[in-house]
Amino acid sequence: MQTKHYFRCSRWVAAAAALLLAGCHSEPPLPPPQPITMLPEPAAVTRTNLPPTPPPPAWKSLVFPTPQTRLIEGDLRVFTPANPAHPDSGLFGTVRTGAKGQSRFHEGIDIAPLQRDRRGEPTDEVHAIAPGVVGYANAIAGNSNYGKYVVVLHNDPVGAVYTLYAHLASITARPGQAVQSGTPLGVMGHTSSSAIPRERAHVHFEIGLLNNERFAYWSRAQKLKPDHGNFHGQNLTGVDPLAFLRWQHAHPEDSFGAFLATQPAAFELVVTPAHAVDFFRRYPALWEGAGWRAGAPVVVSCAANGLPLKGRLANEAERNALRRAKYALTSINAAALGRNGSHLVAPARQGWVLTSTGERWRDTLLY
């Protein structure tokens, strides 16, 4: 993260120098583009120029994201269900919501407020759970279904881990700000591009990994609006926050990577990427065995929501399974897919296939 600061600073210094140099011309030069990547763009990705080992994990001083301290006691009343008919729909996983029982993957937990003012608005402070740097703050309520949200990046030996705090009423944190455990980020609310009634006010909290540092380029190529850069929800893939909080409570010295290693894979995607998969460049500890070479099929072991847990080169049987197909899905684990299944993969006559959402996920991961 210090590299990022240095990178940003050096770009702004260069931009300021360019402005000074251009001062003698009548037309002012265009402002420099906003940096959109978290880390400097790699020149070439090989196993030999991977980043140095990051500092120790940030989780020793972990606090809960709101004054609610009963999150891991197993009482569903501390969460706000998306659908009152399904009390567990405020938790992580595939849940059924809406009158027709539509299915979606809920990538975080919805923490209910402890305090409200006279008008019924929540007043709970939302704060960073661990030391890190604010990566993004979206202050426009209507341009995301997260509403006003803040993303914090934390150093972990596995690589950058994000935490996300959504539906805030107001934001006090600013991008680039260093935070500690408990640093205020804003106040709980019910902001979203889709209306959330005041009674259902909550903070949606996520923790996980960033799919692709090139996501911002993909979303701009697709002309996706609004542009949240690399901090768009589609580029943020969470783990079950309660599982991580419980794990961290029992293993306070361990890294996020150690927790990830306990997570079961739900399916394996066999595919031949056009270039090295950016995810494993940023999370090299999740890659096993020999390095990637151009044209080599790879296997990505994924959690039900598509979080890559491990990557490696495909073996001969897997290369055969792929043959000339665009992709193959192997090692389907029904238990890890969960009782409501995955929104990314589905059974078909010829075996398991990616859904349209799954194809989009694959495209963004490999872009």
Ligand SMILES: [Zn+2]
């Ligand atoms: Zn939520």
